[in-house]
Amino acid sequence: MSAYVIVGGVAGGATAAARLRRLDERAQIIVLERGQYVSFANCGLPYHIGEVIPNRESLLVSTPEKLKGEFNLDVRTEHEVVAIDRAAKEVIVRDLKEGRCYRLAYDKLILSPGAKPIRPKLPGADLPGVYTLRDIPDTEAIKAVVDELVKHNGSRGRPPLALVVGGGFIGLEMAENLATRGLKVALVEMMEQVLLPLDFEMAAILHHHLRAKGVRLSLGDGLKAIEPGAGGGLRAILSSGKSVEADLILLAIGVRPESELARAAGLELGPQGHVIVNEFMQTSDPDIYAVGDVIQVVHPVTGAPVAIPLAGPANRQARIAADHIAGRKTPYRGTLGTSIVKVFELTAACAGANSRTLKQLGIPFLSSITHSPDHAGYYPGATTQTVKLLYAPGDGRLLGAQVVGQKAVDRTIDVLAVAIQTRLSVYDLEHLELAYAPQYGSAKDAVNVAGYVAANRLRGDSVLVEWSDIAHLDPQRYGILDVRTQAEWEAGHIPGAVHIPNTELRRRLSELSKDKEWVVYCAVGRRAYVMERMLRQHGYRVANLTGGWTTYKLATEPQSNLMDVERCKTEVSMGPHALVSLTAGDSQDKMDLKD
Ligand code: FAD
Secondary structure, eight states: OOEEEEEOOSHHHHHHHHHHHHHOSSSEEEEEESSSOSSBOGGGHHHHHTTSSOOGGGGBOOOHHHHHHHHOOEEEETEEEEEEETTTTEEEEEETTTTEEEEEEOSEEEEOOOEEEOOOOOTTTTSTTEEOOOSHHHHHHHHHHHHHHHHTTTTTSSOOEEEEEOOSHHHHHHHHHHHHTTOEEEEEESSSSSSTTSOHHHHHHHHHHHHHTTOEEEESOOEEEEEEOGGGOEEEEETTSOEEEESEEEEOSOEEEOOHHHHHTTOOBOTTSOEEOOTTOBOSSTTEEEOGGGEEEEOTTTOOEEOOOOHHHHHHHHHHHHHHHTTOOOOOOOOOOOEEEEETTEEEEEEEOOHHHHHHTTOOOEEEEEEEESSOTTSTTOOEEEEEEEEOTTTOBEEEEEEEESSSHHHHHHHHHHHHHTTOBHHHHHHOOOOOOTTTOOSSOHHHHHHHHHHHHHHTSOOEEOGGGGGGOOTTTEEEEEOSOHHHHHTOOOTTOEEOOHHHHGGGGGGSOTTSEEEEEOSSSHHHHHHHHHHHHTTOEEEEETTHHHHHHHHHSOOOOOOOHHHHHHHHHTOHHHHHHHHHTTOOOSOOOOO
């Protein structure tokens, strides 16, 4: 009888154990989990704090008793593996309840210890009231504080304040959930944008939305120190010198792999401390497998090693490891980083590589941005999806995709993720046959439209420039032509542009000099494309601004709006209505899509 020992009993660990049992009824399978809970829903934790998932028990997907009953697993919670004796093929386990250590023999060992939140070594980072979020005890601690703050709302002469440090997935989810509970939320991000897997102009849509939802956003500013603040609260000091008062600070600045065991056992690690595995999840010791957040994998688009801490890959890797142990050789296909996050009323999603990564790795690419309705515009409730594609300049192979919108973002990104995985090109996207009825999609689906625009570019039917090119255009050589309506022009336009509405352009062609190259734009790019085609056939040299005025405006407006403490106090003293009017005046939240 084989003995399989698994370290960690949540996403990767529990999945590996269940799969092993399905493949080997006779094996002894022991799951060792340091915490009190196994198989809990990490991804649901922010929503319990936000009371979207009111019942704590809903987070507990399984228990040791259930796992024993259904899978005959020996699950030992509060048992920490403290060392691996590779020569003896044993792990040394500390029973945290009894305080004793014991040895446990294994034939195969699977490591799924995950990654822990980074708590920076900054002054005050350990003060009471400063939290990280990983597990059920963290959730309970944060929720208890939030409950208390909500109960005594206003007792400090202002609404309860929360500071979220870090604008990644967990930071954004927590910002929303804390705001849902009635806390005033500030979010500080060291980089110039939230959600780094997105390109800047796609993240800019989120910046705009966060501000409109009343989140005080500070980008390009880091946390320097935390000190006791006024009235028993905390004060965060930022690198810019600004300070933010908060009753609760959540550090969500990333995770570090829990690879100390692997390191001490002499297993091969990558530059950031992740365990290196082969396509069957075997470490440098073939009897030890590793899966989940602790490992680095190969990115299928770039071929580069990456660490992508997500639940889906952890589960798939666990299955691959269990299969291999049971004699089934199914190689892992790499992690594309397909991910999605809800940010108040928006959803942001991405798959594959983004511009930053492609530039860093010197991989040539082109990109285009489209704004399409999530379903037929004539059917009530249609909203806009912004889709960015990144593709190879030669054969148009899809390298990455990003989608931000209110509805059906999950559908669009999943189609695009499959397209990237199956090495489809933007030409293939033009031909995809996707489900359509007015409630669900469009006869020209957002994916088809994104494919048309990208393929038009590759075929030479259209030349695209990006919002960031506009500032660098030499006015002697280039003219900018706005073809929107008078009302749209008056509501805002690119400085220095010439305005001729698309409906008048054919008869006013003489106003456009052929000595210049023209960048045409409209709200999203469709009217401008029609005019680009017309102008080209009249002998003009023309390009279309990809994403149109919508993308240009979002990307070029000020992104941060963090108010300093004094302004915050003034605002609070003006009462809740002042908050509403300040945020409502911020700017319109809905994208204006005339095309
Ligand atoms: P984990 O699930 O973290 O499990 C590791 C376990 O190992 C831990 O319980 C730990 O206590 C235990 N352990 C560590 N060392 C030892 C030891 N020496 N001995 C015994 N036990 C040990 N991913 C998504 O794809 N989508 C989401 O929406 C999403 N939301 C998230 C929200 C939050 C708040 C968090 C924290 C994570 C979220 N994730 C999400 C990430 C996802 O949860 C992880 O990628 C996934 O859980 C990783 O699985 P894992 O098995 O590697 O690690």
